[in-house]
Amino acid sequence: MSDPLSSWNDGPAKAAILDFVARVTGAGPEYVPAPQRIATFDNDGTLWAEQPLQTQFLFGRMLRAKLIAQEPELAQQQPFKAYVEQDMPAMKALGKLGLLEVAAREHAGATEEEFDRIARDWLATAHHPLLDRPFTRCVYRPQIELLDFLRAHDFKTYIVSGGGLDLMRAFAEDVYGIPPEQVIGSSLRTRFEIDGDGVAQLVKLPELHCFDDREAKAQNIALHIGRRPILAFGNSDGDLAMLRYVKTGSGPRLALLLHHDDAVREFAYDRDFFLSPLAEALDKAQDYGLTLVSMKQDWNSIFV
Amino acid sequence: MSDPLSSWNDGPAKAAILDFVARVTGAGPEYVPAPQRIATFDNDGTLWAEQPLQTQFLFGRMLRAKLIAQEPELAQQQPFKAYVEQDMPAMKALGKLGLLEVAAREHAGATEEEFDRIARDWLATAHHPLLDRPFTRCVYRPQIELLDFLRAHDFKTYIVSGGGLDLMRAFAEDVYGIPPEQVIGSSLRTRFEIDGDGVAQLVKLPELHCFDDREAKAQNIALHIGRRPILAFGNSDGDLAMLRYVKTGSGPRLALLLHHDDAVREFAYDRDFFLSPLAEALDKAQDYGLTLVSMKQDWNSIFV
Secondary structure: OOOOOOOEOOOHHHHHHHHHHHHHHOOOOOOOOHHHOEEEEOOEOOOEOOOOOOHHHHHHHHHHHHHHHHOHHHHHOOOHHHHHOOOHHHHHHHHHHHHHHHHHHHHOOOEHHHHHHHHHHHHHHOEOOOOOOEHHHOEEHHHHHHHHHHHHOOOEEEEEEEEEHHHHHOOHHHHHOOOHHHEEEEEEEEEEEEOOOOOEEEEEEEEEEEOOOOHHHHHHHHHHOOOOOOEEEEOOHHHHHHHHHHHOOOOOOEEEEEEOEOOOOOOEOOOOOOOOOOOHHHHOHHHHOOEEEEHHHHEOOOEO | OOOOOOOEOOOHHHHHHHHHHHHHHOOOOOOOOHHHOEEEEOOEOOOEOOOOOOHHHHHHHHHHHHHHHHOHHHHHOOOHHHHHOOOHHHHHHHHHHHHHHHHHHHHOOOEHHHHHHHHHHHHHHOEOOOOOOEHHHOEEHHHHHHHHHHHHOOOEEEEEEEEEHHHHHOOHHHHHOOOHHHEEEEEEEEEEEEOOOOOEEEEEEEEEEEOOOOHHHHHHHHHHOOOOOOEEEEOOHHHHHHHHHHHOOOOOOEEEEEEOEOOOOOOEOOOOOOOOOOOHHHHOHHHHOOEEEEHHHHEOOOEO
8 A cells, every 4th residue: 555644754743743643533432423523723834824924914015015006005014114113122012913914904995806806816826935936836745645644534634724714715725625614813803784786795803803813723623513523733832722722632542743844855944933832832842742753854745 | 205394384484495495506507516505504593492581691591590609799889789789770771781691701711632531521411491491492493493404415414593603503513403613603802822731722702703693694605604594594683694695696595584473382573582682684675585384374383
């Protein structure tokens, strides 16, 4: 039989995955019924590349250019001024949440269907600035194999990401085989209205509804899924609450942490990535029972 | 072949359901691929009885008694005083949202797993005060048939209810065949914490996170599901935004409205039920293209 995880090198990470799936699906004492086989994956940096910036921000750049073309005075106002002038200290000072609030301004006014079209159109042609390939091909081959392998063993696979919910939904089904209802992410408030054609619409408002990061990831899993997953995979401190929530439940559990340590084939970074550092989770991985995955050691192929 | 909707009398409502399912699953121009076959159902008054009060409030009564036993001074403070004294005008003045805020106080402090045990223990023995049967047998047989019929045609069935999310999840899988991740409801805020045993817990706070009623039903469908359903079923004005959201999407759509008009076999009520009136939806059913279902005319059997 061919190896379903052929992009994974033999080593402790691959062995941990194979062993875990064998235990929860086999007839032994650790068997987990299929409906409880929930697996949650972070997206940016876990399923696809997130350097030099998460795709979300590159999508936002396009929306921002449109917005400033419509309202030129924004270019003179913060936080937009910082972007127009590429003022990195000012941009960093906004923090991840501040950046999301800018994104909220950029997304506002679109209905669900309009936003979906904008996102799909952009994804169809946009290229990653460093990897020189479409964003939807900056996806990690070993993770696609892992998602397929888990689903072949009756796992239900979810994305739980700080990224924008509707941007992810525009590609997650085609690229990861994950349907919209299994995508959890950051979201804006919406306004319900009946439009001029009598159609009920949800219009995005320029207000953050939920920033799905850190503790919110565990809280949103409870809200959306209502069962504690048995497997989780992340790559930053923003995933740590989810990894601990999953790992400390009763019964067999697997929490995986991807370390970007391959400067040749992808990027090498961890605690200094200001948007999404990996520090505490790396320092405490052993204490917390997290299984470290080294991109350099554990993956023999990176992209799809 | 036996009739999958044998508790439904022949008539316009049953015909509309059979016709709709034939159209969206047949090879004609209105075919809808299986992943888009999403159906959303209100719970209280749509899938099970909600008179004289939604089960939620009867569950709350038990929790309230426990809470007042622990903190007797609450009995002298509003809003608890109104309950202790059965002061109906004061209770009505709280409104549905006020009642939910009382429920929030009652639920606070429990972890997810603790709350689930409390809810399951209560449901295992509690009886409906008027129907003299367990709450889980106050479920409508025609709706169970409809849920099964839809799933047999590759629909994914969801609950979208103003009821408490975690109370519904404690029985929805057993009773309706609807798993926790397909239940959307009202929810409290939670606190993420690592308990004394090192286990990550989500503890309910006495603060409402979302009251899943009216426009919030459409907004939560977008948040949790991310596709506009093609079928929805409700029974009150609280469902109207969901029904219009579903009905006004493009392509074939079915929006059903249950009218409780059977005082002999169940209860007859609509616009005067203060907790969940049916008025605008009834008056505008024809304008809005809603298919009315008469409990008296359309159902030959009521309970499971």
